[in-house]
Amino acid sequence: MTKEKSSVLHLGIDLGTSRSSVSASNGQHHVVESYVGWPVDMVARKLIKKSVLFGHDALEARPMLDLHRPLERGLIKEGSQKDEQAVRELLQHLISLANPEGNQKVCAVIGVPAEAMRVSRQHLRNAVKGVADSLMIVSEPFAVAYGMDALLHTMIIDIGAGTTDFCVMNGRYPTDEDQRTLTNAGDSVDEQLVTLLRAKLPDAQFSIHMVRAWKEKFSFVGEPKGKVDVTVPVNGKPTVVDIAPEIQRACESLLPPIVETMLDLISRVEPEYQESVRHNIILAGGGSQIPNFAAALETALGEIGGGRVKAVDDPLFAGSNGSLAIAADAPESDWEKLPG
Amino acid sequence: MLHDAVEENVATITGAVPRRRRRVSGRMWFGLAAVAALVFFLVRPQGPAATGPARPNPAIEMAAAMAEAPRVGTGGGNAALQPPVPHVIDPTIFRLAVRKIVLDPGHGGTDPGAMTGGLREKEITLDIAERVAAVLAAQDFVVVLTREGDETRSLQQRVDAANTAKGDVLVSIHVNSIPTEERRGVETYYLGAASDSRIERLAGAENSGSGYSLADFRHLLEGVYADVRHEESRRLAQAVQGRLFSALMHANPQIEDRGVKQAPFVVLVGTEMPSVLAEVACLSNKEDTLLLKQDSYRQQIAEALAAGVRGYAAARGAVTTLARRGAGAN
Numbered sequence: 001m002t003k004e005k006s007s008v009l010h011l012g013i014d015l016g017t018s019r020s021s022v023s024a025s026n027g028q029h030h031v032v033e034s035y036v037g038w039p040v041d042m043v044a045r046k047l048i049k050k051s052v053l054f055g056h057d058a059l060e061a062r063p064m065l066d067l068h069r070p071l072e073r074g075l076i077k078e079g080s081q082k083d084e085q086a087v088r089e090l091l092q093h094l095i096s097l098a099n100p101e102g103n104q105k106v107c108a109v110i111g112v113p114a115e116a117m118r119v120s121r122q123h124l125r126n127a128v129k130g131v132a133d134s135l136m137i138v139s140e141p142f143a144v145a146y147g148m149d150a151l152l153h154t155m156i157i158d159i160g161a162g163t164t165d166f167c168v169m170n171g172r173y174p175t176d177e178d179q180r181t182l183t184n185a186g187d188s189v190d191e192q193l194v195t196l197l198r199a200k201l202p203d204a205q206f207s208i209h210m211v212r213a214w215k216e217k218f219s220f221v222g223e224p225k226g227k228v229d230v231t232v233p234v235n236g237k238p239t240v241v242d243i244a245p246e247i248q249r250a251c252e253s254l255l256p257p258i259v260e261t262m263l264d265l266i267s268r269v270e271p272e273y274q275e276s277v278r279h280n281i282i283l284a285g286g287g288s289q290i291p292n293f294a295a296a297l298e299t300a301l302g303e304i305g306g307g308r309v310k311a312v313d314d315p316l317f318a319g320s321n322g323s324l325a326i327a328a329d330a331p332e333s334d335w336e337k338l339p340g
Numbered sequence: 341m342l343h344d345a346v347e348e349n350v351a352t353i354t355g356a357v358p359r360r361r362r363r364v365s366g367r368m369w370f371g372l373a374a375v376a377a378l379v380f381f382l383v384r385p386q387g388p389a390a391t392g393p394a395r396p397n398p399a400i401e402m403a404a405a406m407a408e409a410p411r412v413g414t415g416g417g418n419a420a421l422q423p424p425v426p427h428v429i430d431p432t433i434f435r436l437a438v439r440k441i442v443l444d445p446g447h448g449g450t451d452p453g454a455m456t457g458g459l460r461e462k463e464i465t466l467d468i469a470e471r472v473a474a475v476l477a478a479q480d481f482v483v484v485l486t487r488e489g490d491e492t493r494s495l496q497q498r499v500d501a502a503n504t505a506k507g508d509v510l511v512s513i514h515v516n517s518i519p520t521e522e523r524r525g526v527e528t529y530y531l532g533a534a535s536d537s538r539i540e541r542l543a544g545a546e547n548s549g550s551g552y553s554l555a556d557f558r559h560l561l562e563g564v565y566a567d568v569r570h571e572e573s574r575r576l577a578q579a580v581q582g583r584l585f586s587a588l589m590h591a592n593p594q595i596e597d598r599g600v601k602q603a604p605f606v607v608l609v610g611t612e613m614p615s616v617l618a619e620v621a622c623l624s625n626k627e628d629t630l631l632l633k634q635d636s637y638r639q640q641i642a643e644a645l646a647a648g649v650r651g652y653a654a655a656r657g658a659v660t661t662l663a664r665r666g667a668g669a670n
Binding site: 125135136137138142146151171172173183184188191192195196198199253256257326329330334337338339 | 341342343344345346348349350352353523582585586589590596597598599600601
């Protein structure tokens with residue numbers, strides 16, 4: 001029996017290592033940082049007044065929380081029931097943000113890092129079981145491509161926190177050989193920035209969260225436009241430090257592996273379509289917003305005849321909007337095959 | 341296109357492996373031919389290694405075959421024959437000490453590895469391994485080397501030596517050679533499918549003359565990706581890579597952090613302990629070559645590798661255990 005359209009809420013969810021977003025057919029759009037935290041004890045519970053916190057709220061209250069970032073390098077941290085529970089909590093939170101009505105059937109498409117699809121498909125399915133009435137899991141770059149209607153002779157490069165996913169779209173559902181994953185991504189830039197800053201400022205005190213915030217605010221590749229001054233305690237004394245060289249070096253560490261993989265994937269495309277793919281490269285994910293990154297990739301493409309790299313306009317919702325488009329297009333008969 | 345996405349999800353729900361459509365392209369035919377060539381390659385007598393400035397001619401066939409190998413045993417469309425998905429055990433529940441370190445100096449004997457400017461990879465890896473051994477032994481670790489001189493050792497012999505010694509971790513030491521001469525850096529591998537063709541070629545080169553048959557490989561690879569050792573190897577690789585880069589960046593300011601990567605190196609497949617393969621420098625780069633001629637730089641590499649092992653061991657709770665057991669414990 002076909003249900004009335006209004007009785008179904010379609011959701012597109014981008015389950016990311018760093019941030020997760022939801023786009024709903026009722027017009028709701030939300031993004032949260034992928035942190036889930038439970039109060040560590042009775043005192044924390046009394047102060048927080050909630051059984052679980054998400055995103056920025058969880059990060060802010062982290063001393064009082066058992067804090068989890070359940071995805072690491074594109075995979076659910078398998079073996080930890082707490083992290084699987086964190087994934088479920090996070091998805092339930094995202095669904096609740098979309099504000100489904102009590103009698104609405106929730107049909108969700110969840111975009112996940114491509115590596116998670118390949119390596120831990122079954123674990124992923126188990127972790128998300130029961131969070132919606134019907135569930136479909138797709139790889140994130142495919143969701144981005146679908147949402148942008150970029151399904152033929154295009155390449156998606158999705159630079160996330162845990163992984164950089166590549167997907168060449170050939171007008172069909174991508175196979176393993178159309179996709180690649182690198183662990184050179186936002187988190188590896190953070191780690192390298194920490195290493196470089198510790199070498200430069202051995203007496204400075206900073207946390208990974210501070211370094212991540214600096215990266216997100218000041219990242220760039222290419223020639224620096226000026227100093228990047230941040231204030232950091234050195235032996236307890238607030239000190240202004242120029243970290244432009246370290247930011248530049250850490251961000252540029254992404255370029256060699258991404259360029260190598262991009263060129264290699266292009267070389268594997270059927271020869272008559274290589275030029276089309278070169279001119280239709282879409283940069284998605286948080287890393288797509290690094291100033292000059294797309295231009296640097298275009299410079300690399302110059303070695304093989306040139307090309308065009310375009311960053312998505314809305315990296316926060318490109319994945320979830322694509323997943324929503326898949327959810328809306330999937331026929332009811334397909335949804336009936338997919339229990340939640 | 342959406343139908344394929346749904347089919348993949350349904351297959352996952354039912355426990356079947358999704359049927360993946362694959363193009364039967366020229367490359368695939370090449371891959372199939374490569375698998376056939378592998379059988380010939382593995383049964384032929386082991387010959388001397390190449391002597392050029394780059395690595396021995398890469399056995400791409402090996403890499404191609406190994407890239408196929410993980411699918412064996414999980415492929416096919418018959419759901420009834422599918423083994424249950426193994427659930428990974430959280431390794432932190434064991435809190436086991438890391439006491440015995442197996443060091444594997446790459447190449448040796450008739451296999452010089454990469455060569456340039458009078459330097460041979462086999463000599464550099466042995467020298468660095470001996471330095472690492474000295475540092476670790478001074479810190480109460482028990483150290484075993486898979487070769488202690490200029491000896492020819494097949495990869496299977498190295499694996500057997502590591503397993504017989506019942507090492508807690510293995511670090512295989514190599515020196516890289518990259519086609520682009522201006523590139524340099526350090527990278528650390530743990531077991532997994534290669535993420536690009538360069539790594540496939542590198543794995544092929546390092547795997548040549550392994551002494552294993554294709555059937556051995558299929559057996560070894562079944563289940564490896566899902567076990568505790570895989571996750572522990574990743575942690576060890578992160579510890580080693582982090583220390584290598586941070587220690588060498590002062591003496592070698594242009595060094596690249598080429599990252600933690602996955603590749604199907606034989607020595608990582610067959611060993612029964614967390615294992616990594618570290619490419620500690622690039623012999624294809626002139627500046628790296630000059631640095632590798634310096635004892636002090638080799639010592640820095642050795643101390644960084646030892647620090648990586650030490651850091652990993654400390655994270656596993658080994659330090660307390662070592663202190664309690666005292667020196668020479670085994």
